[in-house]
Amino acid sequence: MHIDRLERNYLIAVALVLGVFFAALIAGALVFGVRLPTATAFVNPLALADTQFANPGLRDLGDGKYEAVIVAGMWRFQVGTNEFSETGHEIMRVPVNSQVTFNITSRDITHGFMIEFHNANMEIVPGQVARQTVTFRRPGEYHVQCHEYCGRDHANMFFTIIVEDAAA
Numbered sequence: 001m002h003i004d005r006l007e008r009n010y011l012i013a014v015a016l017v018l019g020v021f022f023a024a025l026i027a028g029a030l031v032f033g034v035r036l037p038t039a040t041a042f043v044n045p046l047a048l049a050d051t052q053f054a055n056p057g058l059r060d061l062g063d064g065k066y067e068a069v070i071v072a073g074m075w076r077f078q079v080g081t082n083e084f085s086e087t088g089h090e091i092m093r094v095p096v097n098s099q100v101t102f103n104i105t106s107r108d109i110t111h112g113f114m115i116e117f118h119n120a121n122m123e124i125v126p127g128q129v130a131r132q133t134v135t136f137r138r139p140g141e142y143h144v145q146c147h148e149y150c151g152r153d154h155a156n157m158f159f160t161i162i163v164e165d166a167a168a
């Protein structure tokens with residue numbers, strides 16, 4: 001069978017690109033531990049007072065591990081740390097190298113949760129608990145933004161995670 005030279009080169013290029021994409025998928029899953037976030041539990045958004053979401057906050061589990069319980073709602077994240085920035089947005093502080101498991105639900109409509117420079121990007125759906133564990137390896141201030149358009153003050157729906165250096 002005769003295949004034109006240009007056509008053969010084109011086929012080889014396509015195969016190479018597909019190979020690179022597939023290798024990136026495999027490396028992401030096996031080397032970098034990328035997993036699709038899934039709903040890990042279900043809650044009644046009208047009865048959050050009867051669940052762990054009645055008391056949002058950061059709990060120290062020891063050994064550098066933490067659990068953060070957060071409620072998203074129009075238009076703020078209830079983080080439960082009682083510390084606020086000048087603009088009135090919540091602040092969460094964790095030591096460097098801590099491993100934080102976020103448990104988040106929504107009290108009203110669908111919101112988003114994305115931590116700047118970290119492998120955390122979830123959709124927060126009312127009735128579901130979104131869970132993801134994040135390790136904070138570098139000290140700094142990280143912006144956590146709702147990235148699912150949720151109405152008038154959507155752009156203003158954010159908070160800050162401050163990762164503190166142990167030496168400081």
Ligand SMILES: [Cu+2]
Nearest residue numbers: 111146150157
């Ligand atoms: Cu939102």
